[in-house]
Amino acid sequence: MKPLDKVVESTNKYIETMPKAMRKRYGQFFTSKKTAVFMASLFDIGDDNRTISILDPGAGSGILSIALLERLNNYPIETVKLVCYENDEKIIPILKDNLEYAKNNVSFQMTYEIRSENYILDNEIDYNNMLGAKPNPFKYDVIIGNPPYKKIPKDAVEAHAMPDICYGAPNLYFLFMEMALFNLKNNSEMVFIIPRSWTSGAYFNAFRQKLFSESIIEHMHLFVSRDKVFENESVLQETMIIKLRKTCQKPEHIIITTTNSNKDFSEITSFHAPYDTVVCGKDNYVYLVTNVQEVETLRQLNQWDDTLPSLGLKMKTGLTVDFRNREALRDDAEDTAVPLFYSQHIQSGKVIFPIGKEHEYLVTNQVGLLQKNSNYLFVKRFTAKEEHRRLQCGIYLSRKYPNYRQISTQNKINFIDGLKGLSECVVYGLYVLFNSTMYDNYYRILNGSTQVNSTEINSMPVPPMSTIESMGKELIAKRDMSEESCDMILRSYL
Secondary structure (H helix, E strand, O other): OOOOHHHHHHHHHHHOOOHHHHOOOOOOOOOOHHHHHHHOOOOOOOOOEEEEEEEEOOOOOOOOHHHHHHHOOOOOOOEEEEEEEEEOOOOOHHHHHHHHHOOOOOEEEEEEEOOOOOOOHHOOOHHHHOOOOOOOOOOOOOEEEOOOEEOOOOHHHHHOOOOOOOOOEEHHHHHHHHHHHHHHEEEEEEEEEEOOOOOOOOOHHHHHHHHHHHHHEEEEEEEEOOOOOOOOOOOOOEEEEEEEOOOOOOOEEEEEEEEEOOOOOOOEEEEEEEEEHHOOOOOOOOOOOOOOHHHHHHHHOOOEEEEEHHHOOOEEEEEOOHHHHHHHOOOOOOOEEEEEEOOHHHOOOOOOOOOOOOOOOOOOOOOOOHEEEEEEEEEOOOOOOOOOOOOOEEOHHHOOOOOOOOEEEEEOOEEEOOOOOOOOHHHHHHHOOOOHHHHHHHHHHHOOOOOHHHHHHHHHOOOOHHHHHHHHHHHHOOOOOHHHHHHHHHHOOO
């Protein structure tokens, strides 16, 4: 039996005996065989290498390490030094057994070490150059990883160990990535399978800034389907495989591959995208393009230099968390009640109120729950994965509700603020943008989530205010709020 088949067999037995809830405590999800083989294939192994050092910082049962060892069998390598970190005492005996079996079934001399310490804390002193740090800590030739996917408190010891990249309550996976980059030799490669969430948003900004000050992406692999990435695991996390090189020399292109799942790596779609189109902006967002058409979408919209904030506008999240303010909710209008708008009020590009929904009025003196009765563009925050559009918006005009000085918005919608004193044409023009196919595609490329985040929307390029106003005039004249109508207007300005 090949070492990789043995590790798959032992992993499946472990999964059967260990409840998922128990493994979830470690953020433990096991890589499938085909995914492991694909990840190992991404390394550029030169024929002149005779000695290679490997780090697997979250080894589990050892499937990634052993997939890489099997690949190295095809090269004239003489010695391999492998270091595996794993601190789950239940999986360590299986890991040791698998590595021992691999050691006896490879063509080169192999030594391995299993470290049961916490990977982050074991490297904390060297990472922060603290008292007692090694003057020249050991660096590895290649690093391969499937780190734990687990949110930790902002005051967790791991967060304190890497304060330069932590903001709020971090997730262990990106701490593992950055620590691995620290452990990597210059101009060497690391391959990780990780969630997509790090690619945008303020939450991961410090991490991205540091990552791209030290490394570049050479290859991104995206799964079109989010299930089946982890065999025998019901993981619905949006996942990607990324290959980084520790260098500051930015390439012209990045290789992007896609598959439907981990079961058909034989049917890979591949293309080269301009690096500055994929990794760009002052916040170093990573745009998850899957084809040439999406690259063209980015190119066309990125010709505009403005954003909502640069125009004095801003997308914000709705103010009222309804279940936390039950005492203030009303089903019917009262003398002091104000309208409370939900996503259900957004219908066919317009805001319809009232609709006979429960709790669509609010009675409160809390300033933080109230906003001026001004013009807004409302945008749903949540949509279903299978829905045609991610961005679903409706125009709110204050003149249609003259009886109210103030209104409120439930926190499951977003709204574009700052329109007071501007022509209604501007609201219609914003609708043209956010109801168009191109802007919907742009947002999907920017964020794989079904949640519409105001941070990402505020980073998206928009045309000058005069152009937005002109677009709105055209939409008003057409009296057609459809996506096709918005597409036609937008294309005429590109």
